[in-house]
Amino acid sequence: MKKATAFLIIILLILALSSCSLPRKDEKLSVAGLYFDTVIQIDALGVRTSVLEECKEICETYETLFSNKIETSEVSRINASAGSPVKVSQETLDLISLGLKYCELSGGKFDITIAPLSDLWNFTDNPDHVIPDAAAIEEARSHVDYKKVLIDEEACTVTLQDPQAKIDLGGIAKGYIADRLKEYLKKEGVEHALINLGGNVLTLGTSSDGSPFRIGIQKPFDEQNIPIDTVEIQDRSVVSSGVYQRYFEKDGNLYHHILDPETGYPYANGLLQATVITDSSADGDALSTCCFALGLEEGSALAESLGDVQAVFVTEDYSLHYAGYQ
Secondary structure (H helix, E strand, C coil): HHHHHHHHHHHHHHHHHHHHCCCCCCEEEEEEEECEEHHHHHHHCCCCHHHHHHHHHHHHHHHHHHCCCCCCCCHHHHCCCCCCEEECHHHHHHHHHHHHHHHHHHHCCCEEECCHHHHHHCCCCCCCCCCCCCCHHHHHHHHCCCHHHHCCCCEEEEEECCCCCCCCCCCHHHHEEEEEEHHHHHHHCCCCCEEECCECCCCCECCCCCEEEEEEEEEECCCCCCEEEEECCCCCEEEEEECCCCCCCCCCCEEECCCCCCCCCCCCCHHHHEEEEEEHHHHHHHHHHHHHCCCCCCCHHHHHHCCCCCCEECCCCEEEEEEECC
């Protein structure tokens, strides 16, 4: 009898502990961190704390693969290989392959080998707002060419044919990571979540009341964070590329981080921002830069040609232009 009573007590304790560890379906939990030089935040309903902590681990793992600022990353090893093939993980190979797809789609306006130029301009750590001289820009520009990236899918290797070329996946990596986070959350049974990787927004399901998520599109340079427009999405992504995200001003001119591989200077095409709405955040990440780089007319045509893709453009007079909407 004593054994039976003890066994019953153990069972009750296990059930009690289990019920404590399981969140209510309407309980929202959040996690935040700093990866890829940007703040990430994930809000989810009915999720265990351990699942959100694993999301941070996923971000950290991918950062150590994709960041060209971490010397031991796979991308940094490719950049330091002096033209020799480098064996990489399947994830890195997949992301570089996807990046090359958008290089082709944009006619080189989006280029994952932009690193020689972006390193030269250094928009992340340039307190004196130094503008590179023309000769240095031309030298860096001569090593930007996505066609010099060779992929061997069978051997899982990447080779830079130009030993001075460098890959920078900053224009697509956050979207790729957001997609992987969404896959993981779905696998863990999460039905409602909002993933925000530095402005790359991806939703899982609907908001808590069953309605679509309402996502604000930032008004460029607005310090009060008042959106210039709002979109409603369910299981989709919203990503923006704009001149206001990283920039400096000097002698009355604005210099932003979206660099033109053809000139070596920031794009000057009359746009302040391009926002795209897609199913995949990796697609949205790359496409937002493609659409911005192509300008209003060609960027709109690209969005229209891709089917279930919508785009919102903000021109320098702050007028809104839409593409892909029926």
